[in-house]
Amino acid sequence: MLFKVAMTVRLPHDMPRAQADELKSTERAVAQQLQRDGTWRHLWRVAGRYANVSIFDVADADELHALLTALPLFPYMDIEVEALCRHPSSIHDDDR
Numbered sequence: 564m565l566f567k568v569a570m571t572v573r574l575p576h577d578m579p580r581a582q583a584d585e586l587k588s589t590e591r592a593v594a595q596q597l598q599r600d601g602t603w604r605h606l607w608r609v610a611g612r613y614a615n616v617s618i619f620d621v622a623d624a625d626e627l628h629a630l631l632t633a634l635p636l637f638p639y640m641d642i643e644v645e646a647l648c649r650h651p652s653s654i655h656d657d658d659r
């Protein structure tokens with residue numbers, strides 16, 4: 564099942580730089596592993612914002628919830644999720 568996920572990162576302004584850098588580094592490792600696994604299908608930066616739009620390929624909403632809440636930056640992100648289904652005019656057979 565595909566989901567569009569929009570994440571906006573809101574780190575506290577008073578978070579020490581070292582802590583923020585550590586969180587971002589851990590998040591990057593997790594995100595890249597999930598991409599290698601094929602679970603995090605797309606990861607796009609939203610121009611001009613500390614935000615991304617992503618496509619996840621998971622079994623169901625429960626799996627997505629578990630994955631998102633385990634992200635190191637989860638406590639500092641606003642997340643919006645939308646379920647996707649196949650468009651009848653799509654010519655791609657991998658968009659399911």
Ligand SMILES: O=C(O)C[C@H]1C=CC(=O)O1
Nearest residue numbers: 572590591594613614615
């Ligand atoms: O930078 C972000 O958009 C937040 C998060 C998502 C992937 C990652 O490495 O960090």
